[in-house]
Amino acid sequence: xxxxxxxxxxxxxxxxxxxxxxxxxxxxxxxxxxxxxxxxxxxxxxxxxxxxxxxxxxxxxxxxxxxxxxxxxxxxxxxxxxxxxxxxxxxxxxxxxxxxxxxxxxxxxxxxxxxxxxxxxxxxxxxxxxxxxxxxxxxxxxxxxxxxxxxxxxxxxxxxxxxxxxxxxxxxxxxxxxxxxxxxxxxxxxxxxxxxxxxxxxxxxxxxxxxxxxxxxxxxxxxxxxxxxxxxxxxxxxxxxxxxxxxxxxxxxxxxxxxxxxxxxxxxxxxxxxxxx
Numbered sequence: 001x002x003x004x005x006x007x008x009x010x011x012x013x014x015x016x017x018x019x020x021x022x023x024x025x026x027x028x029x030x031x032x033x034x035x036x037x038x039x040x041x042x043x044x045x046x047x048x049x050x051x052x053x054x055x056x057x058x059x060x061x062x063x064x065x066x067x068x069x070x071x072x073x074x075x076x077x078x079x080x081x082x083x084x085x086x087x088x089x090x091x092x093x094x095x096x097x098x099x100x101x102x103x104x105x106x107x108x109x110x111x112x113x114x115x116x117x118x119x120x121x122x123x124x125x126x127x128x129x130x131x132x133x134x135x136x137x138x139x140x141x142x143x144x145x146x147x148x149x150x151x152x153x154x155x156x157x158x159x160x161x162x163x164x165x166x167x168x169x170x171x172x173x174x175x176x177x178x179x180x181x182x183x184x185x186x187x188x189x190x191x192x193x194x195x196x197x198x199x200x201x202x203x204x205x206x207x208x209x210x211x212x213x214x215x216x217x218x219x220x221x222x223x224x225x226x227x228x229x230x231x232x233x234x235x236x237x238x239x240x241x242x243x244x245x246x247x248x249x250x251x252x253x254x255x256x257x258x259x260x261x262x263x264x265x266x267x268x269x270x271x272x273x274x275x276x277x
Contacts, residue, residue, distance in 0.1 A: 003175075003188040006055065010192030014051045018197060021047055022206055030091075035159065038204055043090045044197070045212015048219075049083040051193040052076065052186070068182045074132050075186050075222055081125045082150060082218045086210035089114040093210070118210065122218075123147045129222060138233075142225040145233055148240035149221030150214055155247050157213040160270050161202040164194050167216040174220065178227030190219045202269045 025031070025041040032042045056072055063069050093114035126146035130139040149170075157163035171187045178184060194216070200206040208216075225233065256262040 002185055006185045006188040007192035010051050010055050010189045011196045013054055014047055014193040014196035017051060018047060018200065022200070032207070034204055034207055036204070040205060040207055042207045043087055043209045043211045044200070044206040045086065045208030045215060046083065047197055048190060048193055048208070048212050048215040049079055052079070052189045055189050065182055071133060071183055071226060072186065074129055078125050078129050078218055078222060079215045082122060082214040083211050085118045085121045086212070086214035089118050090209040090211055119151070122150050122214070126221070130225065134225060138230065141230070141233055141237060144237050145225050145240070146218060146221035148237065148244065149224065150217035152240055152243055153213040153217030153220070154210055155243070155252060157208065157210070158253055159266065160204045161198060162266060163208065163213045163216060164198045164201055165265065167194060167220065170220045174223050174227065177232070181227045183223055183226050187219065187223050190216065203271045
């Protein structure tokens with residue numbers, strides 16, 4: 001019942017805020033061509049930061065569980081930093097350099113890219129979250145899981161709806177693994193927000209950008225470290241490391257297009273129009 005209430009409240013607020021946010025971004029001139037050349041507002045993923053903030057400001061006083069209150073405050077702080085790092089990448093970033101290898105190669109030669117800043121900042125904030133909420137002997141494991149989860153959603157955000165669908169799959173798995181855990185209200189809130197936003201993304205009317213994918217990814221990472229057992233977290237970190245190594249060598253889009261099931265799921269609901277330029 002609580003999950004449904006938080007999801008419904010966040011959906012309602014996101015539904016009201018989304019057109020205002022898109023209009024604000026368009027009037028500010030922050031529109032960019034997406035993968036098919038259509039000019040759309042970028043950074044609309046700010047919605048995933050502000051809606052949960054509004055929801056928890058409204059509800060935090062009614063949360064009696066002190067541990068949940070702490071986790072909620074840590075969650076809001078971490079997602080705010082990750083959204084900021086993503087927004088910096090959206091505004092100032094260049095797509096000439098991609099992948100961890102490329103960004104850190106530039107850093108080694110004395111040039112800071114927004115990608116390297118995002119990676120370093122993401123790891124630092126992941127360590128903060130781990131130190132604030134977990135035993136000392138799990139800090140390294142939890143930090144890796146949070147940072148890798150955040151970047152994994154970023155790797156998916158190359159086509160309309162892909163990062164959102166990835167989040168929904170991850171959220172469903174975490175809900176199944178931790179059913180009944182109070183911290184799932186965090187995922188419910190982000191899920192409600194995403195469901196209000198996703199139609200715009202699927203129709204290629206808006207891009208969440210790294211601003212949004214960072215928040216979606218780190219939300220999954222934080223909830224995972226708070227509800228999963230240590231062996232499960234170790235397995236998950238190994239899987240995420242493998243995904244990142246795979247991303248350095250191969251195109252996820254080509255892999256998805258070459259698999260019937262993945263391609264069907266990737267295309268599901270997409271209604272984008274191609275640029276006529």
